[in-house]
Amino acid sequence: MTQNSKKFVDLERLNKKIIRCRKCPRLAIYIHKVSQEKVLRYRDQNYWGKPLPGFGDIDAQILILGLAPAAHGGNRTGRMFTGDNSGDWLAKALYDNGFASQPTSVRADDGFRPIGAYITASARCAPPQNKPTREEFENCFPYLVEEFSLLNNVRVIVCLGRIAFDTCCKLLGIKGVDFAHGKSFTHKHLTIICSYHPSRQNTQTGRLKWKQWTSIFEKARKVLDSK
């Protein structure tokens, strides 16, 4: 078995484990309930209603780390950052900077494919009010550790929001660095870039404007092109 096919098998095994995970009873109940009750505009769709693994290019040089799937986004479509406002923003910015096959991410089978990029989250189940508890983050953290150990070509990590940044710091043992949108710094062979999360709450209030957002991925592209 080549090194890459072993990596692929290990990642597949991890992803299957994540999909079966029920470590957080509150979240397991919540995502199942959401998948049964649905919202009016998606009432005819079958919701995924399970934990979500990360996805993307196994040889990714850029890792995008989010907070958690959205109840009617990833938890509905079965893929992170797919079928909601955050997914629209992420797909377009990735595509514009050469990190994705197309500028939209609406369904798990829509052909959207990260290029040299991998998308993951700090917690894998959609939480009520988009707020996992500390214990739920802790329960989910080992999955990120394992995932990151397999993604051994990563050179840039883009953290979407303060919580994702805190998770990244925990993952890498970084201490004493504050979060700010657009901030970047190096840690060993990695460049960490901080961004506000492209949630509807941030994009519709103007807290995160398109230019500010796409500049994050322009910066990531420049860093990778210079390495």
Ligand code: SF4
């Ligand atoms: S949030 Fe993570 S640890 Fe908790 S149930 Fe979902 S997959 Fe498992």
